[in-house]
Amino acid sequence: MTPDIATWRDAAAGIVEEAAFFGPQGGRALGVRHLPESGTARAGVVVLSPLKAEYMKNYRHEVVLARELAKRGFAVQRLNYRGTGHSDGVSADITFETLVEDARAVERELRERTGVEDVAFLGTRLGGLVAAAVGGTDAPLVLWEPVAEAGSYFREIFRSRLMSDMRLAKQRQAAATGRPSTQALMDEMTRTGAVDVLGYSIDRGLYESTKDRTLAAELAARPRRVLLVQCSRSQELRGAYAPAKERVEAAGREFQTVIIPAQVAWQFQDTEASRDTWVEPAVAATAEWLANTFAGVAA
Amino acid sequence: MTGLATATHEQPVYFPAAEHTLFGIFTRPTRAPNGLGVILMEGGSPSMVSFQRNRLAVRIARRLAALGYHVLRFDYHGVGDSSGRVEAFRLDRPFEGDLGAAAHWMRQQGLTRLTVVGSCFGARSALAAAADLEGLESLAMIAMSISDDLAVLRADEYSVGHYVARGLRPDKLKGLLDPKMRKVYGKVIRHKLKAVTGRLTQRLTARQPLDPAVISPKVFHNIRRAAERGVHLFFVYGEGDAFYHDFQRARQGPLGRLLDRYDDRITVDCETDREVHGFTSVPVQDHAVERVVQWVARRGAATGPVTRAAG
Numbered sequence: 001m002t003p004d005i006a007t008w009r010d011a012a013a014g015i016v017e018e019a020a021f022f023g024p025q026g027g028r029a030l031g032v033r034h035l036p037e038s039g040t041a042r043a044g045v046v047v048l049s050p051l052k053a054e055y056m057k058n059y060r061h062e063v064v065l066a067r068e069l070a071k072r073g074f075a076v077q078r079l080n081y082r083g084t085g086h087s088d089g090v091s092a093d094i095t096f097e098t099l100v101e102d103a104r105a106v107e108r109e110l111r112e113r114t115g116v117e118d119v120a121f122l123g124t125r126l127g128g129l130v131a132a133a134v135g136g137t138d139a140p141l142v143l144w145e146p147v148a149e150a151g152s153y154f155r156e157i158f159r160s161r162l163m164s165d166m167r168l169a170k171q172r173q174a175a176a177t178g179r180p181s182t183q184a185l186m187d188e189m190t191r192t193g194a195v196d197v198l199g200y201s202i203d204r205g206l207y208e209s210t211k212d213r214t215l216a217a218e219l220a221a222r223p224r225r226v227l228l229v230q231c232s233r234s235q236e237l238r239g240a241y242a243p244a245k246e247r248v249e250a251a252g253r254e255f256q257t258v259i260i261p262a263q264v265a266w267q268f269q270d271t272e273a274s275r276d277t278w279v280e281p282a283v284a285a286t287a288e289w290l291a292n293t294f295a296g297v298a299a
Numbered sequence: 300m301t302g303l304a305t306a307t308h309e310q311p312v313y314f315p316a317a318e319h320t321l322f323g324i325f326t327r328p329t330r331a332p333n334g335l336g337v338i339l340m341e342g343g344s345p346s347m348v349s350f351q352r353n354r355l356a357v358r359i360a361r362r363l364a365a366l367g368y369h370v371l372r373f374d375y376h377g378v379g380d381s382s383g384r385v386e387a388f389r390l391d392r393p394f395e396g397d398l399g400a401a402a403h404w405m406r407q408q409g410l411t412r413l414t415v416v417g418s419c420f421g422a423r424s425a426l427a428a429a430a431d432l433e434g435l436e437s438l439a440m441i442a443m444s445i446s447d448d449l450a451v452l453r454a455d456e457y458s459v460g461h462y463v464a465r466g467l468r469p470d471k472l473k474g475l476l477d478p479k480m481r482k483v484y485g486k487v488i489r490h491k492l493k494a495v496t497g498r499l500t501q502r503l504t505a506r507q508p509l510d511p512a513v514i515s516p517k518v519f520h521n522i523r524r525a526a527e528r529g530v531h532l533f534f535v536y537g538e539g540d541a542f543y544h545d546f547q548r549a550r551q552g553p554l555g556r557l558l559d560r561y562d563d564r565i566t567v568d569c570e571t572d573r574e575v576h577g578f579t580s581v582p583v584q585d586h587a588v589e590r591v592v593q594w595v596a597r598r599g600a601a602t603g604p605v606t607r608a609a610g
Contacts, residue, residue, distance in 0.1 A: 008313040019311035028306035057346045085350050088306045196581040199352045
């Protein structure tokens, strides 16, 4: 079946957006492309999202980024991984491998549809780990607050559930039952296959396939030019990112960091857009870095 | 029932809404179409997207498509893949224009009989449009606030003593330097004074007027107009929702009389021992999917399919 492509032209911004499902029947994923209106792009950028609560939180930021990059002459491809967003599949079927497969499929889709030769990858949080696991050593990589160690990432998710449980117990003026811990939640996930964290299912398949992965190991396998965007009050690069930086620099590649003075509570939703003060500088830094990286490539 | 819809039965769409372009996903039925259209509207948050938390809207859309419905889920302006920018979502400024544009698009597809399912801010927006929305037959409102101001509404949960103690805290005193915070504090203080004097007046006069601190006059007016027009209304709450307690309080006044007068078209459903607002647990989501699908199907069965169904 030929996919139906929905198109929107934003004449004021000089960009075009195309949305379509792609892939085989029963396993189709939604992709959205943001293109310069001129029809030719200097390079492509594949945007790889985080998952669960972080996916929702970052969704609009990725749209804003993609539109800005398209204005600057890039062909940008976004994706709802299978089992997420509007795509086919269910959460329980997501593994690190399916995320990587989807990232590779969407890269092919971008190349075929636009004809771009050079492609960069951008990933946020767990999407950063996926982005580091795809693309060759010639594909520049942008990482927004990437997960450095997957094990810590899952513990952080479980902690948000514990915080929520405590808040509910306080509201109901009831004593929390037992002594909850992240370990207890992990045990529950191993036993039942999934844990409910604030309405998001954290599944064993994703956990088992991801828990031992680190950004440093992924980048050691595919060292390339990196821009890392960190949000923190401290102006020091987080210790968790140091091994990744060392691996990239040891391979003779540039590892640039931008530290934005803001804190992001990734597991919780904001009620006002004005709290996301980090997004504008992150988009600006990313656009500038990609423009410099592909400075010699004509659109 | 035939199989659930998949992305094969779905199509991304862009449609105009005033100066904006909205993005949506249109789901076609997997069985003979009944000609009835359903529009899904999410809550109001900068990080909300039309597939909703844990893909609740995707599940509802694909279930309804298996029953013969056409379904549209869409992003508000400034949200998800739509154009525009939204700084904040205010209950007294619902997005009925976005719904109007979505309904217009559905009618262009030949779907002239519509049901809307909205949660929280989406429900408020739908209710604001309900009486004038061409072709609207029924409206489900999940965990909808009937007040206009959440900061003020939350004020009812705490005593005057609580506010005095909080007001003396250094961080709150520091907040007085911020004009925006001063405005919020002022609203809360005015509300508390009004509530206290209102309660005294009620005790003295034993009357139950429409209390704007409990139910927004606009909300009351919109419920009445929609019911008068014959739109079937379905209120869904959880016993743990603060909004449900407000709804119950309002029921003791004119809202209760309105619900009684139109009991043939207004249904109120409350989930025992649950907080539905925000769908913050998977069992609540599962239950919401079932309740919504069953109610829409019942409404569809009651009114019957249209003879010339859209393709």
